[in-house]
Amino acid sequence: MTHTVLLAGWVSKGKGPALEAALATDWKIEACDPAEEPDRFRELAPLADAIVGGHINTAWPATPKLKLFQIPFTGFDFLSPEKLPKGTACCNTYEHETSIAEYILLAMLEWEIGLRHTDAKFRTVGWDGKGAAQGPVHGEVRGKTVGIIGYGHIGREVALRARAFGMQVLGVGRREMAKPAEIDRYETVDAGLDRLLAESDYVVVCCPLNDATRGLINAETLGRMKPTGVLINVARGPVLDEEAVYNALLARQIGGAVIDVWYQYPNARDRNPAPSRFPFGTLDNVIMTPHNSGWTQEQIDRRWQFVAANLDRLARGEPLENVVFEGTRDT
DSSP states (O other): OOEEEEEESHHHHTTHHHHHHHOOSOEEEEEEOTTTOHHHHHHHGGGOSEEEESOOOSOOOOOTTOOEEEOSSSOOTTOOGGGSBTTOEEEOOOOOHHHHHHHHHHHHHHHHHOHHHHHHHHHHHTTTTOOTTSSOOOOOSTTOEEEEESOSHHHHHHHHHHHHTTOEEEEEESSOOOOOTTSSEEEEHHHHHHHHHHHOSEEEEOOOOSTTTTTOBOHHHHTTSOTTOEEEEOSOGGGBOHHHHHHHHHTTSSSEEEEOOOSOOOOSSOSSOOSSSSOGGGOTTEEEOOSOTTOOHHHHHHHHHHHHHHHHHHHHTOOOSSEEEEOOBOO
16 A cells, blocks of 8 residues: 655655655655645645644645654644644654764863864964973863753763763753663752752753743853853753843853854844844854754764654554654644
8 A cells, every 4th residue: 555745844855765765665755845835735735644844834734644744853842733633643853862962072072172272272373382281271071060951862862972971960851760870860850950050060951942941041040050160052042041141151150151052043034144132152152053963964864764664654553653742633
């Protein structure tokens, strides 16, 4: 039996060949970008057993065959059960945890060692009269404490790598569970956030954005960090209160920040907006990157292999993986 999958949106539209190569079951692959081809989307969606895509910025037609809405990335805050037909599973895709964990370790190592600045100075002034092992002295991550807010896929990969560097690892999450073997202490956010902030040299934010986490890092919680503490955000911008973080960095209330996720993104009206309404780029205690901490070709390949595997599971009648909710909308 042939099933039909619709690749909907710019992220998915061009992935037909890669998906076809990875599939083990029989699928007809259609593709369109609903933002550019709303009529074609309304024509194809009712025929689809599965849709692979993100935010659909157009009216949905009835989709009586739809059983799976597969997001080819992790965030699903743009979607809710009432937007999907009843019985349709919404699944997301991880596979980014390795690349993001490497980014976080790089950020901590760079903060301690300062290769960029050392390289720039050596190019400019040379030896500056100093011989080997006479300077400049830099730090090391060994013996430092990293606190992870949101102990899930990313948090675990960070912990494994941080422990290999001799760091102490603390974690907090939304649910109670036994302490994972790879960390030194685990608590719920309610019980342990304040202690984690006070003890950590590096605070890594990798929790999902929801009503409980929006503004979790604010003027009050920033005040509990070490004055030398460094904040690393790879979650979503609004988990950090934008103004509070900027003011804390400007006043050097904390040591610094590494920020990969932001508050303002390119859109149809402005293809190159400032990432924030505050001038983070003028601060010398911030490392800024354009939401690319997890963006490697290897990660992209892994994600589409997972998408293919979930489509295969659907075709074979097997349980789907990474189900985040089921739709409730009457078709």
